[in-house]
Amino acid sequence: MTGGELSPAAPGGGTEAASAPVTVRALVARGSGAELRVERVRLPAPGPGEVRVTITAAGVCHSDLSMVNGTLAARFPLVLGHEATGVVAETGPGVQVAVGTPVVLNWAPACRACWWCRRGEPWLCAATTAPTVARGETDDGVPLHLTLGLGALAEAVVVPERAVIPIPAGLPPEQAALLGCAVLTGVGAVRNTARVTPGESVAVVGLGGVGLAVLSAARRAGATTILAVDVAEAKRDLALAAGATDFLLSDDRLSKEVRARTESRGVDHAFECVGRAATIRAAWRLTRRGGAVTVVGMGAKDDMVSLGALDIFHSARTLRSSVYGSSDPDREVPMLAAELADGALDLGVLVSGTIPLDEAPTAFDRLARGEGARWVVTLS
Ligand SMILES: [Zn+2]
Ligand SMILES: [Zn+2]
Numbered sequence: 584m585t586g587g588e589l590s591p592a593a594p595g596g597g598t599e600a601a602s603a604p605v606t607v608r609a610l611v612a613r614g615s616g617a618e619l620r621v622e623r624v625r626l627p628a629p630g631p632g633e634v635r636v637t638i639t640a641a642g643v644c645h646s647d648l649s650m651v652n653g654t655l656a657a658r659f660p661l662v663l664g665h666e667a668t669g670v671v672a673e674t675g676p677g678v679q680v681a682v683g684t685p686v687v688l689n690w691a692p693a694c695r696a697c698w699w700c701r702r703g704e705p706w707l708c709a710a711t712t713a714p715t716v717a718r719g720e721t722d723d724g725v726p727l728h729l730t731l732g733l734g735a736l737a738e739a740v741v742v743p744e745r746a747v748i749p750i751p752a753g754l755p756p757e758q759a760a761l762l763g764c765a766v767l768t769g770v771g772a773v774r775n776t777a778r779v780t781p782g783e784s785v786a787v788v789g790l791g792g793v794g795l796a797v798l799s800a801a802r803r804a805g806a807t808t809i810l811a812v813d814v815a816e817a818k819r820d821l822a823l824a825a826g827a828t829d830f831l832l833s834d835d836r837l838s839k840e841v842r843a844r845t846e847s848r849g850v851d852h853a854f855e856c857v858g859r860a861a862t863i864r865a866a867w868r869l870t871r872r873g874g875a876v877t878v879v880g881m882g883a884k885d886d887m888v889s890l891g892a893l894d895i896f897h898s899a900r901t902l903r904s905s906v907y908g909s910s911d912p913d914r915e916v917p918m919l920a921a922e923l924a925d926g927a928l929d930l931g932v933l934v935s936g937t938i939p940l941d942e943a944p945t946a947f948d949r950l951a952r953g954e955g956a957r958w959v960v961t962l963s
Contacts, residue, residue, distance in 0.1 A: 609737030629675035640756035641667035664736030674771035690731035692745035750920040768797025771908015781805030789857035792957040804825030859880035
């Protein structure tokens with residue numbers, strides 16, 4: 584887009600008095616596997632159709648970890664973060680949203696013009712953001728990249744207006760931030776992709792932020808058997824608090840344990856929230872004949888899933904993915920924000936704790952160890 588386009592006096596000017604590049608603190612990865620550091624970075628002034636958002640809270644999502652550990656291809660130096668809430672601080676020319684508006688960031692803003700957008704599938708938009716987008720520069724003048732065009736683990740972001748979604752004021756920021764990724768993805772996977780109906784049985788494999796959001800959405804959708812599966816026994820209490828009816832360890836007895844709870848059939852819906860071939864196969868085996876496996880986790884491109892040809896035919900199962908919860912964020916984030924505001928949605932169980940930006944690297948260590956649900960960085 585406009586990477587490195589910094590100038591002391593940005594052309595065009597915004598609706599606010601001074602439109603100039605800003606220097607902010609951000610969580611930066613200098614390379615795959617490199618130590619994460621909070622650095623000062625320079626962001627351009629918002630150009631036409633762009634806004635600067637002051638971040639108030641940003642979640643640490645597994646996809647950020649995948650960017651730094653090599654699972655997903657990324658360019659560096661890279662500002663991490665793509666799940667955040669904040670307040671519009673400055674607007675470029677031609678922008679509708681007002682300064683002061685609280686917003687949630689959208690990492691897949693739809694173009695509304697391509698073939699997929701026109702047929703009502705904006706989550707598959709042909710113009711979807713690349714995993715990393717060149718924008719701004721480091722304090723020592725190196726061109727910078729932003730995770731999913733946002734780079735939200737920072738004091739501010741400069742993004743297209745399409746990438747912000749207004750929400751009501753006064754929501755707890757550490758919960759509102761999660762609407763932008765984990766919750767939209769988890770709720771959408773249940774409501775939009777799998778379309779879980781009352782009385783159905785569900786298994787959720789992998790209990791990070793998204794998996795826990797799937798559990799609670801399955802409970803709210805009226806599923807009556809909700810089996811939470813993880814390799815870590817430590818996730819048991821979290822899973823039950825999030826809405827699971829049972830917690831099962833992911834080991835070689837898993838299939839048997841699931842069948843013991845589903846009249847020997849397997850579940851109607853299995854949700855894979857890890858993004859690995861092994862867990863996709865596990866989810867497949869937990870599902871009944873004619874059931875559906877929904878892959879929510881984003882895996883590596885060389886991690887191949889192998890299924891038997893006869894098994895595919897005989898099991899009559901459906902295997903599909905849920906990209907960004909098969910959702911239209913512009914419509915569904917405000918709905919979820921309204922549910923959060925009136926108490927119908929409580930995301931407290933998903934938030935393991937809030938930490939300052941300087942401690943964000945420790946949240947990545949905890950994520951890598953599979954500890955807790957979501958760690959959220961809060962900024963003033
Ligand atoms: Zn995410
Ligand atoms: Zn589109």
